[in-house]
Amino acid sequence: MSKTRSTFVMPGEHFFEPGIPIYVNRACETFEMAEHSHEFIEITYVSEGSGVHYIAGDAVPVEHGTLFFIPIGRSHVFRPRTMRKDRPLIVYNCLFPARYLVELRDAFPHASELCEPFIEQRVHWFSMRDDAGEYHALFREMHREFSARPPGYLGVLAALVVRILAGLYRHQLQLGSPERDRPQWLSIDEAVAYIDRHYASSLRLGDFAAKANLSERQFSRLFRKQTGMSFTEYVQGIRMDAACRQLAASHQSVAEIASEVGYSDLKFFHQLFKKKIGVTPRQYRQQARSTS
Known part of the structure; x- marks a missing residue:
């Protein structure tokens, strides 16, 4: 990892395997992770616990059901509210390079409207609430598919990413519209x-x-x-x-x-x-x- 502006830059090669342009994990956040940015896009879902997400100079309180879109180059780090083992801060991370969005757009022509704002990097970091638990289910399924890798898992992962992007895109439209x-x-x-x-x-x-x-x-x-x-x-x-x-x-x-x-x-x-x-x-x- 190279150091830039007192934050680490995480290269994609540390996460992406040949032929697999996506990485999904479920992590327990601690105080050991340094603030960092990365060369790929990240969508993160807070699955358990609470804490603070320090991102681009802001301190955002997080709890179960908070979802973040984090573009390339945005420095951030999660911190748990407590180090008690019975109250961990657990997050799902979905990482993919920008070119993966181009591949999704080409594979799903009808999803081009969803992908273009993210491909053109017109979208800055933002968060949203998953009050209904819909995205929690999507991230759990994504993690299962990535971990077990059954036949056809890359297709299922692509479909799940498109579904999540649709929700993010609709959320952005809602924010831009008067009530x-x-x-x-x-x-x-x-x-x-x-x-x-x-x-x-x-x-x-x-x-x-x-x-x-x-x-x-x-x-x-x-x-x-x-x-x-x-x-x-x-x-x-x-x-x-x-x-x-x-x-x-x-x-x-x-x-x-x-x-x-x-x-x-x-x-x-x-x-x-x-x-x-x-x-x-x-x-x-x-x-x-x-x-x-």
Whole structure:
């Protein structure tokens, strides 16, 4: 590593293997890492803990769910809030050279709109919040693919990077738009992400519509257009999927599972499960265990 302006410059050759233009890891941040910049782009996700991210002269508080886009040459370092072993600061790092964005643009022509701002380096460093946990799931999958390297993993990694870039690009568009001009599709995206993570809580269409500054009728129309389902159908589908997973993998009672996925009325849960899945919860559990 060469030293520049009291920070280390990390060269790509320390991370990228021949034929693999991407590097993904999961690291525990300490006080041992020196402030540094690098010759590649980095997208970082705070998976656990809290601390401070010192970047380009700013001190940014971080916690679980904070995501950063860090362009080439930007000096930075993470510091944990505490050195207690039971409260580590864990981050996922996704690194790739600038030319990888050109390769993605050429491989995914329809993604050129997403890649161009990052290729042309019009985007400075920025952070965003992942309140719904959507990006946490993407980074976990990316790390699994990179670590295990099953057949086709480079294609899966490319698709995941494009998906993350889409979120970053949309976030930048949102920041550049006045609240009154906020794209309506963004409100539905946020609603879907929230439902996917908080399906067991009380979910009311009116609350989502009010947050989006839309009438319930407008919100319902947009929700159906973007998901192909009504608000109620979508919520029920997510809850049934969760119930199926728990029936197959746990020894909890049906009543306990019904409660955990958002239904206090056990009779209604049984009726809905039979209607959506085609069998009763008990029958589904028996079938799942007989095929495992």
